[in-house]
Amino acid sequence: MDAASLFSQFMSGLTTAMFLFLIASGLSLVFGVMRVLNFAHGSFYMLGAYIAWQIVQWLQPGPGRFWLAVLGAATGVAVLGAVVERLLFRLLYDREELYQLLFTYGLVLILGDAAKALWGTQQLSVSGPPVLGGGIELFGTIVPVYNLFIMLVGPAIAVAVWLMLTRTTAGRMLRAAALDREMLGALGANVGTLYTGMFALASFLAGLAGALVTPIQSIVPGMDVEIIVQAFIVVVIGGLGSFWGTFLGSVIYGQVLSFGILIFPGFSLFSVFALMAVILILRPWGLLGRPLR
Amino acid sequence: MTERAEIAVGIGPRAGWRVPWTLIVFLAVLSLPWIGSRYDVFLGTQIAISALFAMSLNLLLGTAGLVSFGHAAYFGLGSYACGILMKDAGVPFSLAFPAAGVIAATFALVFGFFCVRLTKIYFAMLTLAFAQIVWAICFKWNDVTGGDQGLPDVPFPDLAWLGALPGFQRFRIGELFFFVVLVLVAVSIAVLRRITDSPFGRVLTTIRENPERAAFIGVNVRAYELAAFTIAGGFAGLSGALFGIFNRGVFADFVFWSKSADVMIMTILGGMNHFWGPAVGALVLTLLNQQITAYTEYWPFVLGTILVVLLFVFPGGILGALDAALSRVWKRRHA
Numbered sequence: 001m002d003a004a005s006l007f008s009q010f011m012s013g014l015t016t017a018m019f020l021f022l023i024a025s026g027l028s029l030v031f032g033v034m035r036v037l038n039f040a041h042g043s044f045y046m047l048g049a050y051i052a053w054q055i056v057q058w059l060q061p062g063p064g065r066f067w068l069a070v071l072g073a074a075t076g077v078a079v080l081g082a083v084v085e086r087l088l089f090r091l092l093y094d095r096e097e098l099y100q101l102l103f104t105y106g107l108v109l110i111l112g113d114a115a116k117a118l119w120g121t122q123q124l125s126v127s128g129p130p131v132l133g134g135g136i137e138l139f140g141t142i143v144p145v146y147n148l149f150i151m152l153v154g155p156a157i158a159v160a161v162w163l164m165l166t167r168t169t170a171g172r173m174l175r176a177a178a179l180d181r182e183m184l185g186a187l188g189a190n191v192g193t194l195y196t197g198m199f200a201l202a203s204f205l206a207g208l209a210g211a212l213v214t215p216i217q218s219i220v221p222g223m224d225v226e227i228i229v230q231a232f233i234v235v236v237i238g239g240l241g242s243f244w245g246t247f248l249g250s251v252i253y254g255q256v257l258s259f260g261i262l263i264f265p266g267f268s269l270f271s272v273f274a275l276m277a278v279i280l281i282l283r284p285w286g287l288l289g290r291p292l293r
Numbered sequence: 294m295t296e297r298a299e300i301a302v303g304i305g306p307r308a309g310w311r312v313p314w315t316l317i318v319f320l321a322v323l324s325l326p327w328i329g330s331r332y333d334v335f336l337g338t339q340i341a342i343s344a345l346f347a348m349s350l351n352l353l354l355g356t357a358g359l360v361s362f363g364h365a366a367y368f369g370l371g372s373y374a375c376g377i378l379m380k381d382a383g384v385p386f387s388l389a390f391p392a393a394g395v396i397a398a399t400f401a402l403v404f405g406f407f408c409v410r411l412t413k414i415y416f417a418m419l420t421l422a423f424a425q426i427v428w429a430i431c432f433k434w435n436d437v438t439g440g441d442q443g444l445p446d447v448p449f450p451d452l453a454w455l456g457a458l459p460g461f462q463r464f465r466i467g468e469l470f471f472f473v474v475l476v477l478v479a480v481s482i483a484v485l486r487r488i489t490d491s492p493f494g495r496v497l498t499t500i501r502e503n504p505e506r507a508a509f510i511g512v513n514v515r516a517y518e519l520a521a522f523t524i525a526g527g528f529a530g531l532s533g534a535l536f537g538i539f540n541r542g543v544f545a546d547f548v549f550w551s552k553s554a555d556v557m558i559m560t561i562l563g564g565m566n567h568f569w570g571p572a573v574g575a576l577v578l579t580l581l582n583q584q585i586t587a588y589t590e591y592w593p594f595v596l597g598t599i600l601v602v603l604l605f606v607f608p609g610g611i612l613g614a615l616d617a618a619l620s621r622v623w624k625r626r627h628a
Contacts, residue, residue, distance in 0.1 A: 035414055036414075037414065037417070037418060039554075088601070088605075091605065092604065095608070096360075097360065097413055097414045097417065098354070098360045098417075098557075098561075099604050099608065101360070101362065101414075101417060102554070102557060102558065102561065102600060102604060103600075103601060103604050105551075105554045105558075105597075105600070106597040106598075106600035106601040106604070107597065107601075108551075108597070109593040109594065109596050109597030109600070110593075110594055110597035110598060110601070112593060113591045113593045113594035113597070114594065116591070117591065117594075225549075225550075225551060229425060229550065232418075232421070232422070232425075233422075233425075236418065236422055240418070269429050269432075269433060270429050270430065270433050272429075273425060273426045273429040273430075274426075276422055276425075276426065277422070277423070277426050280407065280419055280422055280423075281407055284407070284410070284411055284415065284419065
């Protein structure tokens with residue numbers, strides 16, 4: 001095993017990690033504030049991919065087509081997320097978490113079939129923006145430019161969301177809502193709008209990830225349930241509700257998957273699950289999460 | 294649950310004579326191969342197995358208030374255990390079936406040990422995580438589980454003795470297996486009923502209602518929850534063992550998280566606050582599935598819609614809604 005192929009594995013792991021971060025960060029945000037594991041988050045990701053494909057079909061070929069599609073997909077999914085939260089999910093906040101979990105699962109079923117009805121079951125793909133085509137030689141291995149772009153987008157989004165959470169009023173309120181929702185409401189904050197906004201933001205991130213993944217992965221039915229399991233593992237490793245934990249969890253997941261292939265060919269999926277099991281047993285609250293009350 | 298059912302044995306409580314509904318239903322279902330078509334028997338087998346699976350979950354969900362989102366793990370483990378024992382090791386069904394329950398219960402004991410240390414949503418997630426680990430192993434361990442190809446051609450048990458009985462000679466193996474399934478499911482449900490009604494079951498309900506108070510009066514909450522988790526896992530394993538044979542094969546899908554969600558929908562649909570709720574859910578959902586898939590391929594869409602409507606309109610499920618409607622009529626009549 002030479003250095004070049006190790007580096008190549010590392011880079012591919014990092015690309016996986018950044019995609020996962022985009023998805024898992026939204027899952028973790030919703031969990032951190034609302035204490036709900038949103039199964040439908042994977043469906044939002046899938047819809048992002050399909051909507052991006054649809055917009056590309058509608059638009060004339062041009063330099064901005066892909067970016068418009070990405071933006072449109074993320075925004076569309078964000079609006080859908082906001083509508084779902086406002087009209088339906090809101091009614092379940094006072095109920096047991098079982099009902100909330102099952103509601104998000106109901107959404108998975110409905111959205112999955114809706115996507116099948118609208119876009120069929122065949123594989124779809126979107127070609128990436130020409131600007132980011134080709135590859136760059138780094139340390140004796142060729143890295144696609146698009147992957148490098150994703151490696152920049154991930155941390156950029158991470159920093160942006162982190163700044164939003166720590167530096168803005170809305171972010172502070174969100175963190176306060178995670179600690180004590182009723183107290184925040186009693187202090188005069190509009191918790192309802194806050195939740196809708198947060199759900200929209202999380203959905204936006206899922207839609208963004210779904211749209212951005214289209215140039216390197218084909219769009220297929222079933223990508224929703226597949227991705228939600230991976231995102232789930234990431235947040236469990238990093239610590240549910242912990243923002244940087246999610247980032248760390250994504251990086252670890254990507255690298256374990258990438259190098260796991262070298263060590264146990266065919267069992268790399270298992271190495272990720274094994275890691276999750278060890279963490280669950282030793283630190284059930286995740287690497288950077290806080291112990292539960 | 295004020296009314297004690299007369300399961301299997303058919304002997305009612307001493308307080309007056311009651312119609313032995315359980316026995317009547319059991320006998321009616323038992324006569325299905327004589328009065329129904331082969332397809333009816335097929336559906337009946339499926340419903341009976343699903344009912345046991347859902348009722349095992351309800352020991353956690355309804356009785357103990359534990360939201361396990363990984364119950365399919367134990368169903369699948371029982372399936373694989375029974376399938377591998379019967380197909381690869383040539384073990385007879387009479388041994389493989391109980392072994393499947395014991396193996397599933399053992400896994401439930403080990404996983405449950407870690408899960409019951411967490412509460413509420415964290416408990417649900419840890420059970421889900423363990424189930425996904427089981428899934429990953431089943432999906433990848435080609436030598437033992439057949440990996441993504443699964444374990445096809447699980448043999449039926451040898452039921453020549455049953456087919457030789459007078460009156461049974463006209464039945465093929467599918468119908469004979471139905472009798473076996475029905476009796477085993479009835480016995481399992483009777484045991485679950487005993488457990489639910491026992492002092493142990495009452496303590497579980499106490500824990501569901503108020504864990505702090507239960508701990509305060511000296512109940513070892515975790516130990517009780519772990520015991521419930523193990524028992525529920527064992528019965529899920531038994532239902533899985535039956536299903537693997539019925540399905541003529543065991544596949545990694547059995548363990549996937551969406552399977553855990555499906556059995557939960559069954560339980561909620563029937564009504565998790567009633568002992569027979571999950572069985573009603575299994576019946577309704579299986580029949581509905583059979584009706585709807587005849588018209589459209591979008592069964593998940595229908596299921597999702599049913600689920601959402603259920604959660605918003607009838608959170609108590611079918612039996613909960615019936616209960617409410619009956620008591621309303623009762624009140625009006627006695628007002």
